[in-house]
Amino acid sequence: xxxxxxxxxxxxxxxxxxxxxxxxxxxxxxxxxxxxxxxxxxxxxxxxxxxxxxxxxxxxxxxxxxxxxxxxxxxxxxxxxxxxxxxxxxxxxxxxxxxxxxxxxxxxxxxxxxxxxxxxxxxxxxxxxxxxxxxxxxxxxxxxxxxxxxxxxxxxxxxxxxxxxxxxxxxxxxxxxxxxxxxxxxxxxxxxxxxxxxxxxxx
Numbered sequence: 495x496x497x498x499x500x501x502x503x504x505x506x507x508x509x510x511x512x513x514x515x516x517x518x519x520x521x522x523x524x525x526x527x528x529x530x531x532x533x534x535x536x537x538x539x540x541x542x543x544x545x546x547x548x549x550x551x552x553x554x555x556x557x558x559x560x561x562x563x564x565x566x567x568x569x570x571x572x573x574x575x576x577x578x579x580x581x582x583x584x585x586x587x588x589x590x591x592x593x594x595x596x597x598x599x600x601x602x603x604x605x606x607x608x609x610x611x612x613x614x615x616x617x618x619x620x621x622x623x624x625x626x627x628x629x630x631x632x633x634x635x636x637x638x639x640x641x642x643x644x645x646x647x648x649x650x651x652x653x654x655x656x657x658x659x660x661x662x663x664x665x666x667x668x669x670x671x672x673x674x675x676x677x678x679x680x681x682x683x684x685x686x687x688x689x690x691x692x693x694x695x696x697x
Contacts (some may be wrong), residue, residue, distance in 0.1 A: 548693075552578045555686055555696035559586035559661050564650060565623045567659040572626075578694070579659065580686070582666040587650035590643040598640045605633040621646065623653055630656065665689070 559581035601620035621632035669687040
């Protein structure tokens with residue numbers, strides 16, 4: 495074996511005795527710190543920089559899975575658009591997990607209006623999001639005139655899950671830049687970068 499030559503077997507690596515690491519001949523690098531070196535070599539050889547950092551393309555990117563974000567996601571999905579919602583928390587409606595501090599919503603839950611007209615009743619519904627599913631009306635989640643905030647969290651979770659909305663949880667968007675591109679229909683793209691360094695290109 496020539497000086498400095500690195501040979502390998504399936505799960506072990508050995509360095510030539512004259513290598514700069516100063517390891518003895520046939521010394522397995524499977525123990526620490528050899529295990530770390532083995533993993534690093536595997537990742538370096540198996541993932542090219544283009545693969546590791548290539549941006550994910552989405553036509554529409556929505557930040558936050560609160561009521562507004564989920565409502566936007568619903569209409570984008572119904573229109574057959576390519577979209578993704580980014581939410582830093584492990585579930586939707588994280589604002590209502592903490593606020594309001596007194597845990598009562600100030601948006602009333604008017605379950606009975608004295609009318610049977612669905613459009614009229616919806617105008618007096620201050621908590622429900624719009625959808626084609628009649629089960630996803632907030633009056634099915636609370637009887638209270640001023641509902642508890644935890645009911646809103648439960649409602650938003652069901653809204654996202656039952657409608658199959660595309661939400662990427664546990665993802666914090668740390669940086670947003672504008673990338674001018676004449677090839678884009680409006681002359682630019684938005685580049686969103688999350689806390690892991692993954693980039694997303696959005697219109």
